[in-house]
Amino acid sequence: MSCEMTEVRAPEVNAHVKERAGTINPMLDCQPAGAQFAGIGIQDCIPLVHGGQGCCMFVRLLFAQHFKENFDIASTSLHEDSAVFGGTKRIEEGVMVLAKRYPQLRVIPVITTCSTEVIGDDIEGTINLCNQALKREFPERDIYLVPVHTPSFKGSHVSGYDEAVKALVKTLAKKGEPTGKLNLFPGWVNPGDVILLKSYLSQMGVDGTIFMDTEDFDSPMLPDKSINTHGRTTVEDLQNSANACGSIAMARYEGASAAKHLENAFSVPQILTASPYGIRNTDRLLQSISDLTGQPIPDSLVKERGIALDAMADLAHMFFANKKVAIYGHADLVFGLAQFCMELEMEPALLLIGDDNTRYKKDPRIKELKETAAFDMEIVLNADLWDLEKRIKDKTVELDLIMGHSKGRYIAIDANIPMVRVGFPTFDRAGLYRKPLIGYRGAMELAETIANTLFAHMEYTKNREWILNTW
Amino acid sequence: MPMILLDCDKDIPERQRHIYLKAPGESTKDFLPIANVATIPGTLSERGCAFCGAKLVIGGVVKDAIQMIHGPVGCAYDTWHTKRYPSDNGHVPLKYVWSTDMKESHIVFGGEKRLEQSINEAFDAMPHMKRMFLYTTCPTALIGDDVKAVSKKVMQERPDVDIFTVECPGFSGVSQSKGHHVLNIGWVDQKVGSVEPEIKSPYTINFIGDYNIQGDTQLLQTYWDRLGIQVIAHFTGNANYDELRSMHRAKLSVVNCARSAGYIANELKKRYGIPRLDIDTWGFNYMAEGIRKVCAFFGIEERGEALIAEEYAKWKPKLDWYKERLKGKKMAIWTGGPRLWHWTKSVEDDMGIEVVAMSSKFGHEEDFEKVVARGREGTYYIDDANELEFFEILENIKPDIIFTGPRVGELVKKLHIPYINGHAYHNGPYMGFQGFVNMARDIYNATHSPLLGLAATDIRRTAKAKLALKEVA
């Protein structure tokens, strides 16, 4: 321990955009991938990706890697002739083939890509033609086609998800009798988060609809061999989103624009709440639900909160205090987890957001972090994973922990830094899609995962592992 | 009626021309699935795009080259963390991918400046890497960026670097296959002949069409080493960029994957007079035959026989243990194309397994000639099968094991059918003698998993039965 006097300076929070033009090891996929993720959250729905076959095939693989499940997504299989003459005929053909071969099908989001946006295919006009053809061919069926414009050269899979949720709500929501239900837009979360959210709603006596309900993305092997891997959000859910008592957007950049649309178009009141990572943010969520529905927060959640705090208190200043953490991925996740880390006395010194959005710099969570951080923090927008690797290699940041998705695994492996997998995708750890990160329980379980990861690292590196000889 | 129209295809009857059920006495001059034609939109095909055929399959394997993808970030993201080709330099191909991360303004005003900047940044970021594969994608091809001009400029400014441009956007061709072709021809046009190798043996080969999946290349390399054969270039498993530039100096091109790399072997034959020898490297019988042929070419038969004898002594008893237990198992193969004909007879001869259905994503009619000639009667041969067809075929053939990709593997798991990763393997390598034992072991373990039986059990029935017994008592 040093006794030198050092000059005390105020901690800095420096938010800036990545300096390089190109990307080395991207953190996020492109817009159509996000749109496809929104699409698979709907029941009786097969998204139709209008572009080259890779734009859909690899995204299906990505979902399979993360969820260890198969999801149905179709492609218009764009080829050279479409690049020259336009590809709208392939949408028409694709829609009819899907409708004919999948009798249960009710929704087809038509998702554009970079190529078809550059070509300039008229999606809305084509959908009109398809609607007429569908009426002729299947007069007894209602098949909803939803235009989703997601050129890959804008935003990222995060904005693509937001765009698709908004497009689905915009196209399908319609005024009817009030349902008294609450709309919840949780953002890009896992089935484990959705299940926990449902449990909170049920404990509060609130009838809610989750957009998108991905609970069954974790689906069983059954004796009758039935396959139930699909979204649970129905056409009716989307239609009735206009008739809810309110909306809660839990992720500023992932679905919040749909809640805003419902407010503007149908006067459904909405609350944008901080993504519920950590205790305080979960408090905010539950208070928001209570505010919109008038339902009190039940004792059971007070107890769950208390158990989480009790568990986290065992870990925080003993093991977590002053630990330097880098967090990367989606903005909502990274900001939320940074707040969570600070509740645990850790120091999220490096936040890497995988895309850019003019709204990021004005995010109130950055302001909050600036006000509360008692340590230097760097926030890199439009960051890639090289931003993390380079800082580690150059020793401009000394990290005790990395939190992020599996695509950055080799950074942690090569630098021998403990890493906790969070976000999407997390294919190199088993079952993470089942574990909630949101809510009190999510906070507790994540804190414990972090602790156990640090403990294992202490043991493998023989670094004060003896401290755990008695704990 | 050996070309089959499945029930699920009644609304797309043209699919009948792609599905063949082989009957006794028929040959490929009677029936052959048509292949390498455009997929019907909306069918849930398994196909990828031409870009991935070039980048993910072939170029991305090269271990000392930057893989610069000129386009939006997704093309890079999606062709990264999707293959299992390690390398002996710390798995560089698995760790990195590069993108120019095209944004709207570059689409509108052109992306050449962005590309130039990204290339320079990439070389600056990793100064030890001096070689680059540069790929176009759908949007950069559509806006017509001149990537060759940019790469030329950079090469002039940085004389120690070398860049290879591959122009095959995702929409070109009907599948990955187009990308294989473009990369093959581009490489022989642009790069072969530009480096002179150091010749260390009178026996030199190119080993073509093997991508070091789980170490295949490295396992086979031990054979070439023992035989005293120098591999001038591996196309492209565990390969260096510059070794691939010296392919013109080999005396023989030994070809495994004729689909993805037959083109370059043909061109080497045509342009440099290097003969092309096709072999199969999966399977005992085949591997031994391949080694015999290569050794016969060089007149070193006795070395080959010695190696085969050693390998047989070491591995054959292990293989036979599995063969005993796998006899009569029914297998389906749903992979890219060539593995259909590489495997159908080798698993039968070496493991006693019957292949009852095969689907190819990007094979050509040539691949179907090969597989139909080798495969069984009563077996389905399908081009570009889609999901509903898979379900119907499974119902018809009821396989014990399926070799396919992980996503389809997750799907068939629900049907209580085990899968083995037919692209990236479960626990490989699978080539060579040791590799085929690995493959047999993985099949054995998969088909003998207790979980499959448990999945079929309906506990409500057993519970009721117990309740009834209790009541009687």
Place this chain on the structure above:
Amino acid sequence: MDARAEELFDYVQERCLWQFHSRSWDRQENIEGIITKGIELLQGKTPAADTPKDRCFLADARIMVADFRSGFPWIKDADAAEIQQVMEQLAQLLVDVTVTHSKNRELSHHLY
């Protein structure tokens, strides 16, 4: 057609990749080259191995002939004329199926 040629044909169809190269002309070249070498080997002659192409044909032919000898005992008893005849029939059968009547639409593609 000699039933023995059919036996050999069945073997080659199942076993040999050289009959399935990309274009008609190189299939024909392979069939002719390898069968010619095979005839010479079976007739106890020493085939020419001067060029790389010769050596490659010979490598394929050697393995084929070894399998013929072990799989079809009659071949050891066949005289030179019989071998010539049955092997020529084999070549005809191969050309018929893999070239003349092949349904492969890429065989005559102008590019290699």
